[in-house]
Amino acid sequence: MANNDVGLSSSSDVKNRKHLMSELELRPTNEALVPANYVVRRKLGAVFTHAVLIAGSVVFLFPLIWMISTSLKPLGQTMRMPPEWIPDPVMWANYAKAVNYVPFLHYAQNTLIIAILATLGTVVSSSIVAYGFSRIEWKGRDKVFLILLATMMIPFPVTMVPMYSVFRELHWIGTFRPLWVPAWLGASAFSVFLLRQFFLTIPRDFSDAACIDGCTEFGTLWRVILPLSRPALAVVALFHFLYCWNDFMGPLIYLIDQKNFTLALGLQFFQSMQGGTPWNLLMAASTLVVAPIVVLFFFAQKTFIEGITMSGLKG
Amino acid sequence: MTPRERRNLRNGLIFIAPWIIGFLIFVAYPLVASFFYSLCDYSVLRPPVYIGGLNYQEMAQDPVFWKSLGNTVYFTVLFLPLSTLVAIALALLLNTGVRGMAIYRTIFFLPSLTPLVALGILWMWMLNGEYGVINHVLNTLLKPLGVQAPAWLQSITWSKPAIVLMSLWGVGHAMVIYLAALQDIPVQLYEAAELDGARAWSKIRHITLPLLSPAIFFNVTMGIITAMQVFALPYVISSGEGGPARSTMFYSMYLYHTAFRYLRMGYACAMAWFLFIVIITLTLIFHRISRRHLHYGQ
Numbered sequence: 001m002a003n004n005d006v007g008l009s010s011s012s013d014v015k016n017r018k019h020l021m022s023e024l025e026l027r028p029t030n031e032a033l034v035p036a037n038y039v040v041r042r043k044l045g046a047v048f049t050h051a052v053l054i055a056g057s058v059v060f061l062f063p064l065i066w067m068i069s070t071s072l073k074p075l076g077q078t079m080r081m082p083p084e085w086i087p088d089p090v091m092w093a094n095y096a097k098a099v100n101y102v103p104f105l106h107y108a109q110n111t112l113i114i115a116i117l118a119t120l121g122t123v124v125s126s127s128i129v130a131y132g133f134s135r136i137e138w139k140g141r142d143k144v145f146l147i148l149l150a151t152m153m154i155p156f157p158v159t160m161v162p163m164y165s166v167f168r169e170l171h172w173i174g175t176f177r178p179l180w181v182p183a184w185l186g187a188s189a190f191s192v193f194l195l196r197q198f199f200l201t202i203p204r205d206f207s208d209a210a211c212i213d214g215c216t217e218f219g220t221l222w223r224v225i226l227p228l229s230r231p232a233l234a235v236v237a238l239f240h241f242l243y244c245w246n247d248f249m250g251p252l253i254y255l256i257d258q259k260n261f262t263l264a265l266g267l268q269f270f271q272s273m274q275g276g277t278p279w280n281l282l283m284a285a286s287t288l289v290v291a292p293i294v295v296l297f298f299f300a301q302k303t304f305i306e307g308i309t310m311s312g313l314k315g
Numbered sequence: 316m317t318p319r320e321r322r323n324l325r326n327g328l329i330f331i332a333p334w335i336i337g338f339l340i341f342v343a344y345p346l347v348a349s350f351f352y353s354l355c356d357y358s359v360l361r362p363p364v365y366i367g368g369l370n371y372q373e374m375a376q377d378p379v380f381w382k383s384l385g386n387t388v389y390f391t392v393l394f395l396p397l398s399t400l401v402a403i404a405l406a407l408l409l410n411t412g413v414r415g416m417a418i419y420r421t422i423f424f425l426p427s428l429t430p431l432v433a434l435g436i437l438w439m440w441m442l443n444g445e446y447g448v449i450n451h452v453l454n455t456l457l458k459p460l461g462v463q464a465p466a467w468l469q470s471i472t473w474s475k476p477a478i479v480l481m482s483l484w485g486v487g488h489a490m491v492i493y494l495a496a497l498q499d500i501p502v503q504l505y506e507a508a509e510l511d512g513a514r515a516w517s518k519i520r521h522i523t524l525p526l527l528s529p530a531i532f533f534n535v536t537m538g539i540i541t542a543m544q545v546f547a548l549p550y551v552i553s554s555g556e557g558g559p560a561r562s563t564m565f566y567s568m569y570l571y572h573t574a575f576r577y578l579r580m581g582y583a584c585a586m587a588w589f590l591f592i593v594i595i596t597l598t599l600i601f602h603r604i605s606r607r608h609l610h611y612g613q
Contacts (some may be wrong), residue, residue, distance in 0.1 A: 028609055049413050056405065057422045063484065064426065067437050122362045125333045132330025138323045139316075148334065151342050155544050155594060157570050157587035159345035159354055161580045163360055165547045166340065187339030192334065217326050246430040248547040253575065264432040264547075271436050272554035279440050286433040301421070308488060309495040 064290075067257070071095070071284035078279050089290045091280070098284035106259065107266040114251075114262060115244035121184035122191050122240040123233055128193035129186040135207060152189045156249070164253065174256040179247075184241070191236045194310060198232035199225060221314045235307035245293065263289050285286060349411050353584035363581065370585035380586065382561050383569035384593075386475060388563050390565065391542040394479045399535060402486045405528070406445040406493035407519070420494065426485035435551030438481045469550055471562040478548055478563065489534050496530035497523065525610040543590065546571070566590060 070078055070089035071094055099105060133145050167178045184190055202225060210220045226233070252267040261269060269287055271277065297304055316324070328335075334386070353370055355363035355464050388504070405423055407418050441449050444466040451463035467471040504522050524531075546567040549557065557564030557572075570590070574583035 045411075046413065049408055049411050053413065053419050056408075057419060060423050060426055060484065060487075063437055063441060064429075066441060071441065079446045079449065083446070083451055112481065124585075125337075129334040130333050135332065136323050136327040138327035139320070141327060144331070147338075151338070152400045153540065153594075153598075154342065154346070155587065155591055156539070157544070157567060157583070158349055158591050159342065160349075160587065161359075161574055161584050162345035162348035164342060164574075164579075165348075166344075168359060182337060182341050184333070185341070186331075186334030187337050187341055192590055209558065217330070242428070246432075247428075248432055248550070251572075252550075254570075264430055267436065268551050269430045271439075271551070279443075279446075282436055286436050289433045290429050293430070294425065297425070297428055304424075305420075305491060305495075308491045313490075 094284045098281045102270045102285045107263045111262040117182040118180040119240045122188045125186045126191040134196045134199040178254040355484040355581040357581040362484040383566045387566040394419040402489035405490045427485040427487035431547040474562045
């Protein structure tokens, strides 16, 4: 197949060739050789693409807009048919009410405590473990790494019950500990994997230079590797934070007391407890759960996209 | 072993020590223990009692077990191909060099960031039978045909398609992976094909899809693993009950009920191992089928 003949040796190489090729192609193109309707077809194609993309955007954005719109409506208006777009009057007070209706700030605090402890643990333990899997040559290393990769395939329910009984023996059920302590022991195989891939791309000479200066392995990790790996560390931290923010099953299993609930768990709990749900308040609470993530996304858009690309392409 | 090799081995093991400890406590021991529990009557409150294969025998005759397995397979079979199609189609559109690509990409990606609980509650509201905005639009459109929009989450037939619909809204994550893979395909392949007179479809068929196949393979494999374990969304929209009439009782939810509502931990472990085997089998079958179509650039 022709596909295999074009070696994708490296992306920069390909990019260079891309430029070369398009230049080469431009020169010999004679106006007379281009079919008359070619340009028109191209233009029509672009219009069609935009039309489809705009329609798609409406479909994808609508639920979020509807959520915000509902969150600002008086309760009576949420049940009016046909549905109305614009809240009338705009009830900013819904947000104040929602924050009390679902003990929002308290749940946000719980979520943050768990997410920060777990994210810190993941970044620290994964970089140490990833260093051992990438920057030190030892016998059997890559075989052990295969075991780590294989653990990612194990469905959570398989280990769920024994883990629960271990935590129960430790009297940790009902505390935050089951949700963050494992993170300090390299439990996020995915993060270790991501960091190892990144560490492998750092030239050997960098750490050799440190070795000559009498650096220990820990010193090399701390002074050479970590400063060079900031983008990868950001990806790992961001993804693990998101994971904790969104996690539902973990808190559902390990947290008992309502005052320890996380946002995800608390939101579900309040939704299912209330008969005749006040949808405007629920939408306000949901908006408040989604908003920090959207804000985070706009601040770290590049990290998000890079992270997903890194995780997806090297699988 | 030279002293250097010995030192490296020691250092390597010291560095991966946190993972080894974690692996032993959170993976290796639980794997062995859960297999043992699956052969036991175990309630956590009292020590396990060995009962041999009884849990597995009971599973074979448990209608809720089969129902939940059926629901889960239904979801996976409907969701995976649809989400792959939608994600690839969106990525292809974004890869045509349209202006404002980054804006469109952000729009399609944003919903996938919504936490599942918030996503579930939002769609419960939109799909509400009485006041839901979606049924209002559908009923207006369907009126001339004399058809009523379904009650979605209250309907045995439509509750699962509703969950598929909600999940499709989060397809942006896969789309970003496909888009990145598309951007790695060298332009000159298309230019060469164009010179040979290739039309849009044959370019997609003979260049794009083969070069995209590793990304498709990765996404679908991960998709099988996650779709078979779907939990949060059906839990939220049915308030943890799996209704109406168990139509949203998914495998992981039934497993959760057995373990933590009925405290039948042994039975839950047996179910978990069965799920594990199903997932491995499905992944292997998919691997077999796709092996012939995989093209790695390097």
